[in-house]
Amino acid sequence: xxxxxxxxxLMKKDGFSQWMDLDIxxxxxxxxxxxxxxxxxxxxxxxxxxxxxxxxxxxxxxxFACNSHGILSVAMEVSISYTRPAxxxxxxxxxxxEINLGKTTALYDIKTYNEEGKLICVFKGTVYRTGxxxx
Amino acid sequence: xxxxxxxxxLMKKDGFSQWMDLDIxxxxxxxxxxxxxxxxxxxxxxxxxxxxxxxxxxxxxxxFACNSHGILSVAMEVSISYTRPAxxxxxxxxxxxEINLGKTTALYDIKTYNEEGKLICVFKGTVYRTGxxxx
Amino acid sequence: xxxxxxxxxLMKKDGFSQWMDLDIxxxxxxxxxxxxxxxxxxxxxxxxxxxxxxxxxxxxxxxFACNSHGILSVAMEVSISYTRPAxxxxxxxxxxxEINLGKTTALYDIKTYNEEGKLICVFKGTVYRTGxxxx
Amino acid sequence: xxxxxxxxxLMKKDGFSQWMDLDIxxxxxxxxxxxxxxxxxxxxxxxxxxxxxxxxxxxxxxxFACNSHGILSVAMEVSISYTRPAxxxxxxxxxxxEINLGKTTALYDIKTYNEEGKLICVFKGTVYRTGxxxx
Numbered sequence: 001x002x003x004x005x006x007x008x009x010l011m012k013k014d015g016f017s018q019w020m021d022l023d024i025x026x027x028x029x030x031x032x033x034x035x036x037x038x039x040x041x042x043x044x045x046x047x048x049x050x051x052x053x054x055x056x057x058x059x060x061x062x063x064f065a066c067n068s069h070g071i072l073s074v075a076m077e078v079s080i081s082y083t084r085p086a087x088x089x090x091x092x093x094x095x096x097x098e099i100n101l102g103k104t105t106a107l108y109d110i111k112t113y114n115e116e117g118k119l120i121c122v123f124k125g126t127v128y129r130t131g132x133x134x135x
Numbered sequence: 136x137x138x139x140x141x142x143x144x145l146m147k148k149d150g151f152s153q154w155m156d157l158d159i160x161x162x163x164x165x166x167x168x169x170x171x172x173x174x175x176x177x178x179x180x181x182x183x184x185x186x187x188x189x190x191x192x193x194x195x196x197x198x199f200a201c202n203s204h205g206i207l208s209v210a211m212e213v214s215i216s217y218t219r220p221a222x223x224x225x226x227x228x229x230x231x232x233e234i235n236l237g238k239t240t241a242l243y244d245i246k247t248y249n250e251e252g253k254l255i256c257v258f259k260g261t262v263y264r265t266g267x268x269x270x
Numbered sequence: 271x272x273x274x275x276x277x278x279x280l281m282k283k284d285g286f287s288q289w290m291d292l293d294i295x296x297x298x299x300x301x302x303x304x305x306x307x308x309x310x311x312x313x314x315x316x317x318x319x320x321x322x323x324x325x326x327x328x329x330x331x332x333x334f335a336c337n338s339h340g341i342l343s344v345a346m347e348v349s350i351s352y353t354r355p356a357x358x359x360x361x362x363x364x365x366x367x368e369i370n371l372g373k374t375t376a377l378y379d380i381k382t383y384n385e386e387g388k389l390i391c392v393f394k395g396t397v398y399r400t401g402x403x404x405x
Numbered sequence: 406x407x408x409x410x411x412x413x414x415l416m417k418k419d420g421f422s423q424w425m426d427l428d429i430x431x432x433x434x435x436x437x438x439x440x441x442x443x444x445x446x447x448x449x450x451x452x453x454x455x456x457x458x459x460x461x462x463x464x465x466x467x468x469f470a471c472n473s474h475g476i477l478s479v480a481m482e483v484s485i486s487y488t489r490p491a492x493x494x495x496x497x498x499x500x501x502x503e504i505n506l507g508k509t510t511a512l513y514d515i516k517t518y519n520e521e522g523k524l525i526c527v528f529k530g531t532v533y534r535t536g537x538x539x540x
Binding site: 011019 | 145146147148152178179180181185198207211213
């Protein structure tokens, strides 16, 4: 199974990524890159993008990257650091990279940037590799 | 300003919490408790609730708890550990508790449970206290 | 194997815990409590206890708690939040509690307090359960 | 104040880094690189390096990098992911890089490698910038 095929399987059933209208530019082994635009319903009480939205897009990028090997993998432990606010109408870019690929777990670094290339948040994700195929 | 008033100000402008249809049972100084139901568009590619949804509800509970003192506070660094999957139709409970309240930062523990009281995820959030009033 | 026996096996080979002179008050299934005193060589460049010392004592408490079931378990992902400095001569108390016990992973909350019961740091640890016995 | 001078001030008072016998190869603005050798008293109950030692060396590298601007900065929230065990006698390399430098906080990525360049652990640290000079 190719990274592209694994992504298609995930995306087809992923109602939340569809709601976010994620535009997936690229998937490869241990890698993914995507874009999305901040809509009004993605804002928090301060008029900036909700932390949960930044998290969710990063989490989806993680899912595409970690399942790219064709082995069903699920996030187990994640941390996110916010470095700069993002606002309605901005188009963000999310890039996921594999830091370590173990037998039962793997580690990913996911960064989100705004249109000027400024860092919005850093997401570190540890996944559990179930050993079952993505399907 | 009461914790209840601070919550109302945040909620009014929080498009994402409204989309999640969060039902806030209680807010107090350094505390909040809320409920929500998992809808189809909240699922991921595995048919379980998207990690970003669990994160977002926890993040909103954090916002209500940490802004309850009337001082505008924003999440800076967060980690989440998933312990058990959750499914469409389940009604989850989220409870946020203050672990430490410093002058410029504060620390919160937020747990999500399903209807049987089983732990779904644990969220630890560090916030920055801006010193400005919530308004 | 009892929690006490598992602890003894770990302690015997644990040069670093011996260097820290950890005084283990209690171990039980998914639980441990210990004490130690801050010595001059445990300080950082600011004259407060080195973050690595606070971490290490928490990590040892985690090891005793997570290996108490007799299944060899190792830390995989940990986060620590510092809430208050600690100083030379203080005697600290560290308490580890199991939050979730899964088949292949488990989650622990470890808190460190000073003599006045004030919180010094919060440590959250995810361990991998190897399936092999502690020996 | 130069990064080198800030490091010297920290090192002089840092009993724990001295105990670890850290060999600092380079410090620069937002950067540091150091080496150390795993001694018997740095092992845990499994005969591998204690997680607290890996953490401590990373934490010291963080301290040199984040104080390099001459502004006293302290770790507030840290997470560490272990990817591979390390053993007695190995000489490890730790490299700290600044990911984001804000007004009151900053974010660092610290990686530890063994002699073959294999990743041992990844450390992400958020520091609080006190605004006071290092001295």
